[in-house]
Amino acid sequence: MKLIYTGKTKNVYDLEDGNYLLKFKDDVTGANGVFDPGANTVGLTIDGVGKAGLRLTKLFFEVLKEKGIPTHYVDANIDEATMIVKPAAVFGKGIEVICRYRAVGSFLRRYGSYCEEGQPLDAFVEVTLKDDAREDPPITKDALVMLGILSADEYEVLKDLTKKVGNIVREELAKKGIELYDIKFEFGRVGEDKQIVLIDEISGGNMRAYKDGKYLEPLVLEKLMFE
Template identity: 55%
Template sequence: MKTIYEGKTKDIRQEDGKTYFYFKDDVTGKDGVFDPGENQVGLSIEGSGRACIAMSKYFFEKFEADKIPTHYISADVDNRLMEIKPAKVFGKGLEVICRFKATGSFIRRYGKYAKDGDDLNRYVEFTLKDDERQDPLINEDALVLLGILKEGEYDRIKELTRSISQVIYDDLKARGLEMYDIKLEFGRLEGSDEVVLIDEVSGGNMRVYKGDEYIEPLRLSEMIVGK
C-alpha cells in the first residue's frame, strides 16, 4: 500500500486503484494537551485512530441511509483503514463549522456580544485551512471571488452542513449528550461537480458535553460505538 499524502492525524494511501484513509494515533493539541481547535500535532493517544474510524464509520453509514452525499465507501476498523472515493478539496482546504452553542473561538471573537453557552441555532461559518494565518474566517463573496467556490456552492455546503450536523446532534441528544459545535469538510468528487462530505466525523471534530462536563473524544467514541 502506497502512502501518497501524510497528514497530521491520518494518511492517504492507495492500493489496486483504491484510495484509503489510514487513521493514526496522533491528535492535535498544544503542550501535551489535546485540543481539536489546534493546528499542530500535540500528542499521541493509543487507540485514538481506531476510535476515530469507528465513529466515522457509524456516522457515515447513517448519512448513507439518509441519502446524504459523502466520499465514504467502507471501513476496516481493526486495521484503521477507510476506503473513500477520491475527491478534491476546495482551494487548499476549507473547513465549515456548525455551532449550536457559543464556545471556543466564537467567544474569543465575539465575547462582547455573547457568553459561553449561548444558543446559536446552527450558525455556520467557513474558515480557510491555513496554519500560518490561524485558519481565517471567510465569507461567500470572497470564496467566489478567489475561485475557491463556484456560484451556488456556498448555499449547498451550508445546507448540507446543517443537515449533517442535525443528524449527529439528534443522535447524541438521544444519549443524553449535547453537541456545542462540529467542524466538517467538503469537496468535489473527482471527475464530477458533486459536492460531498469528506474527511472524518469523530470526537476530535466536535465539542460534546453531558451537562457541564466536557466529554473527551476517546470517551465519546466509547459511548457511541463501544471499544
C-alpha cells in the first residue's frame, strides 16, 4: 500500500486494485483538549475512537446502500480500523456540507443575535471550504459557481443529498432516543460520469448528538447505537 494522504483523523492509502484504503486514527478535532466536530485542528486523542467511528460509519453506509444513496463505500474491517472505498475527486480543494437541525456551534456564534441556543432549524444546509489557514470559511452557492468549484446543478444535487442523508442518520439515531443537532458531510465525484457521492465517514466525530438534553461524546454515542 502507498500512503497518499495524511489527514487529521485518518490516513489514505492507494491499493493496487484501484480502490483506496482509509485507516482511522484515534485523533479527533477540537481545541485545548475539548472535542469539537466543527474544529479544523486535532484537539485530542481518545483511545478507541477510530474503531468506534468506523463501526458507526459502516452501519450508516450500509443503511444508505439499502436506500439507494450513492457513496464511495466498498467494505470495512473494524478490527483493523480500515475502510475500502472507491476513489473520488473532491470539489476544488475540498468542501464540507453541514446539515443543521438546531442552532448550536458556529451557527449560534455567527447568528446568535437572531436565535437562541438549541433553537430548531429546518435542515439548514451550509457549505464551507476545507481551508485550515482561513478557518474553513462558509461559502454561498453563487460563489461556488463563480469560482468554478461546482456547477449550479451540482450544488442542487449536493443540497438534496445532504438533506436525504441527514434525515436518514437522524431517523437511525432517533430509534435509540438520540437527537441529531447537526452533522457534517463530504462529497466527491466518482467514475467517468462524475457521479456525486457521499465520501469520508459518518461517525460521532462529525456530528453533534444529544440524549435527554445531554451532549453525547463520540464513544458514548457509538456505545448507545450498538446496545
